[in-house]
Amino acid sequence: MLKRINWKSVFKCFAWMVCLSGVVVLMSFVDRKKHTVTCTNIKILIPGADNFIEREEIDAILKQSQGQLIGRQLEGINLQEIEKKMKANPYIAMATVYADMDGVIHVEVKQRQPILRVINSGGQDYYIDSDGLKMPVSPNFTANVLAANGNILEHFGGKVDTLITKLAVDLYTTAAFIKKDTLWDAQIEQLYVNEKKEIELIPRVGNQRIILGSADSLDVKMRNLLAFYKQAMPKVGWDTYKTINIKYTNQVVCEKSKADSVKVKVAPRPVVKDTVAANKPVIDALVRQQIAQEIKNDQLDDEGRLKVGAKPRPDPPKAEKKQAKPTSAANKPVVSSTTKPGAAQKPASAKEKVKTDTRKNK
Known part of the structure; x- marks a missing residue:
């Protein structure tokens, strides 16, 4: 007796064959079109x-x-x-x-995304990117990243390379930690390696040096520093300590800065005379004289005569002279002079009348 045919398996095989043939046809179509398509x-x-x-x-x-x-x-x-x-x-x-x-x-x-710029003890300048690889400095662009200098012996060969020394790896780890934290990214502006090969953090706020040591237990050390900032700094001030040592995981050791006892003599400030106040009367007199001259020019015509309707400016009053008292007991009578009839003022000529009338008509 013949076995029953498993139609389910037959259908699966047929479906796979159809799909495979469709892919082959599609690839051949794409390959054929690729021969005719040009780059636009x-x-x-x-x-x-x-x-x-x-x-x-x-x-x-x-x-x-x-x-x-x-x-x-x-x-x-x-x-x-x-x-x-x-x-x-x-x-x-x-x-x-x-x-x-x-x-x-x-x-x-x-x-590549640099996170640290390193200047080693030999004067070489290079970046360390987010993957921990050394990369050269670009002549066209300067990245705004953390800087590290001091006693750094990590050499740079001019091409992308991995870090070799443990100190360079610690610098990269510290820079990556600071980059991820917004507070430390704003507070720490430089990394320095001292003579003991210890990493020091240079803050933006405060004049102290923060001795980190190595990047071991970095999270604990930075948490201790944050607690010190919150509890001690508001009480003692930001310039009280010269160094803050956080290289020990269970304590924070600080060294106070010594106050400068040398007094500086300040030279007395010279007294400067107010020249504006001293020259004010002279300036006022010149200004008044200039104003009087402008008024006088406005009242005269082109020929230098007084304009019609313009009132002459009165002359400034003169100081009256005091008369000497008479020596005699009786004062002499004052004789008033009378005007003679023939000395009356002559009337204006005809020409002057015509000129006056013409000016009025104008």
């Missing part, structure tokens, strides 16, 4: 606030790798080679290059 545009995406690399540099890498891309067929463009060239740039952490069916090549670039 290039879109470059560079996310992030840092500007270590610009669009012009990406365009230069594309031209150096594959030449002119726009107008060429997508089949003749090696996208994997472009990605390889992009990743070789020390400021690029990741690059993705792909093309769509419309002929547009998409280039997505992720920049």
Whole structure:
């Protein structure tokens, strides 16, 4: 007797064969269209606030790798080679290059994010990024990150590399911890390595040095420092201590700063005379004289005569002279002079009358 056919398994096999054949047909269709599609545009995406690399540099890498891309067929463009060239740039952490069916090549670039700038004892300057890798300093852009200097022996070879010494790893760990905390990111502005190879924190507020030591138990040490800030600083003040030692996990040791006892003699301030107040009478007299001259000029016509209707400005009163008292007992009678009839003022001439009438008509 024949066995019953398992139609369920047959249906599954048939479905898989249909799907596989569909994928093959689709891939052949895409491959065939790829032979005919040409590059029409290039879109470059560079996310992030840092500007270590610009669009012009990406365009230069594309031209150096594959030449002119726009107008060429997508089949003749090696996208994997472009990605390889992009990743070789020390400021690029990741690059993705792909093309769509419309002929547009998409280039997505992720920049390295520096969190610490290191100046070692030899004078070399480099960054440490968020992945703990050394990267060079850019001549076109300066990142606003924490700075570290002092007795740092970590060498930089000029290309992206890992950290070697434990001190450099501790600096990276400390910088990453400070970067994540908004309070410490605002308070700590520099890391310094002293002669004992201990890390010191340089704060923005306060003149003290915070001795951290190493990055071991960093969370506990920074929590102790925060408790000290909250409990002690409001009572004693920010400039009371010269150093705050938090390298021990169970205590905070402080050293007071010595007050400066040297008195500085202050030179007496010279007395400066007020020249404006001293010259005020002279200036007022000049101003009054200028105003009087302007009024006088307004009352005269072009020929220097008094305008019709303008009242002459009275002369300033003169000081009366005191008459000497008569020596005789009786005063002499005062003789008043009378005006002669023939000495009366002559009437104005005809020409003057005509001029006066003409001015009135005007």
